[in-house]
Amino acid sequence: MPYLSSSGSSRRGGDGRLTTALDPQEAGPQDACGVFGVWAPGEDVAKLTYFGLYALQHRGQESAGIAVSNGRQILVYKDMGLVSQVFDETTLESLKGHVAIGHARYSTTGASTWENAQPTFRPTADGSVALGHNGNLINTHEVRGMVADLPGPDDELELHTRPAGEATNDTSLVTALLAHHPDSSLEQRALEVLPHLRGAFCFVWMNENTLYAARDPQGIRPLVLGRLDRGWVVASEDAALATIGASVVREVEPGEMLVIDDQGLRSHRFAEPERKGCVFEYVYLARPDATISGRNVHEARVEMGRRLAREFPVEADLVMPVPESGTPAASGYAQESGIPFGQGFVKNAYVGRTFIQPSQTLRQLGIRLKLNALEHMIRGKKVVVVDDSIVRGNTQRAQVRMLREAGALEVHVRISSPPVKWPCFYGIDFATRAELIANGLDVDEIAASVGADSLGYISLEGMVEATGQPAQSLCQACFTGEYPVELPDESLLGKHLLEATLKSPTMGRALPVLNNP
Structure with missing residues (x-):
């Protein structure tokens, strides 16, 4: 049976938030998150993921995590802090397998606590799923309703009962939806779920033998596909591919889902593209050695x-x-x-x-x-x-x-x-x-x-x-x-935008409609 493991330690202030700011009064725009995934039998996928995340560290410095599968079970290791603080040689040596995903997080929904570190993890009817997310959904209220409609606690998987310590961000809801596919494959389930999501998302997720990746129809956040001699890689920026010696194949297209397993690479179009890439990636977010949309x-x-x-x-x-x-x-x-x-x-x-x-x-x-x-x-x-x-x-x-x-x-x-x-x-x-x-x-x-x-x-x-x-x-x-992307609740968002009455210093946590309690 798949299992979840972590170091369990976290470096948090008394209010539960990670105390990383040199001076919180001088905080500027904070980055999104960095995601990485690799399918490469015969390669040390945990270390490839570590170095990929290291190259994406600028996109998130609050927590880091890696999930690895050996074909039988998924092991997830994550903690608060920088990639170099979370992982050491001994930890990486224990993460053996042929497929892995990784995540470097800056919180935009959910508090900055260990429970909200990614990748998230869920058991399924025939295995498990782990997922990492870069972006922010704006219809979390609707997604929460979809999760509430899943089988209740009397069913075998107890998918809509929140276990103690479970994550409280939009990513955990998507993971719960993907994990519930008793009568279909994870691939088919993803094609059902993805069209219902609104906002910015670059997902990488995996089960025991397959790597998946998807990008929202607007392509707001970047996501690229790379090639290794014996496998495939997806990452938030092509700089991460260069770091591990992978060649760039192409960008993952807006509205596209990729599936990578021992049968090769498959592409699905789950929505028509309406390209609206974030201009701030060019101004500040992306590494200067990145290339986005050919620029x-x-x-x-x-x-x-x-x-x-x-x-x-x-x-x-x-x-x-x-x-x-x-x-x-x-x-x-x-x-x-x-x-x-x-x-x-x-x-x-x-x-x-x-x-x-x-x-x-x-x-x-x-x-x-x-x-x-x-x-x-x-x-x-x-x-x-x-x-x-x-x-x-x-x-x-x-x-x-x-x-x-x-x-x-x-x-x-x-x-x-x-x-x-x-x-x-x-x-x-x-x-x-x-x-x-x-x-x-x-x-x-x-x-x-x-x-x-x-x-x-x-x-x-x-x-x-x-x-x-x-x-x-x-x-x-x-x-x-x-x-x-049309915002979901005109009255609530209008109150926030025009009156600016909310007190939270973090936009993603400021609006209840956008995230979990």
Whole structure:
């Protein structure tokens, strides 16, 4: 019988949330999640998955997990923390098999607790299923109803009775639906379930012998297919394929489900594609060495910097990035403007994620764990600081103050995305709308608020053109408020969007209709 195992340890604060933020008052947009799957008999699939997740660590730093099957049973190992903190050589050696999936999580639905770490796991009538999810469903209320209609606790599998410690996110509901297929195969069951899901989803899941992957009809989050000498790989970004030596075959198409087993690879179209890829993947989320829809992300970010320089020129002595996310755009700004490029900030290479939060006293002392200014590069100069976005403005305010203290004569802030004014319901954890600084202030007021001599945001058109994608094939909702997948409850969502009365700092957890209690 399949079984579930874990280390059982978790590093959480007293409120149950993982205490990873260096300063929670300065949190910016948080990534979605990273998923990885491999079917490769004869290969060390656990280690391949580990290195694949390592390459996707930027997409989620709260928890990590791997599920492996040897053909008879699935073993799931997951815990809170970074991939390198969760797994060691001994653990990976114990995960033997020919098919595996992995997940690196940042929570957008469900609390940041061990129970919500992925992959999720469920027994089925003839085995078990494990699943990992990147994205966020917006019709969880409807999906919960589908789970409630499954056989009750008197039935053999007790699928709709929640065991103690079970996950509380949308992923667990989908796993429950997939696990219930007494009269059909898992493949057939998936083709029944997937058309009912709304929102952003890239799923990888498995039973004892087969790897599955699926992408929502809008293709909001990226998912790619790769080839090994003796198997197949799916991953959130092609950088993970390069890390393990797999060749890129193609993107998983929007509305497509892949099935990989000893019979080879099969493709099913479960919905008509309506491509709306997330534009913020190009701005910030994806690794710079990723390629999405044929466009290299680094090239797109450099082009955003060039366009930013044309749209908002300034006389200055130095163009400097906020590392690392602002570096490509700063490079493009310097190339276009002719102003020398240089590093004005030094980043702590070992900062990672800390589980110790500074006390209020330490914050008042100006503790700086992430960045410090390079005074010899800055003193007596007019500097242009390039970053990818402004959310609350706290981060930029601290950076400008740091540069002033280091002797900068003028500080001009340039942002390679338009003002963020709307929440994301598809897997990015922005602040609530009331906390987004661009909703309460105009550009000049934001500049004054953060202490900059001037502020320029790239235009929406300039950002979109830099991606090389048609505007109609991109989701730009966080900038425009136009959501490509209709939101389910107009009154509740309208109250959130227009009145911004909810207090939660995490969009995915702010709306009861979008997730589990």
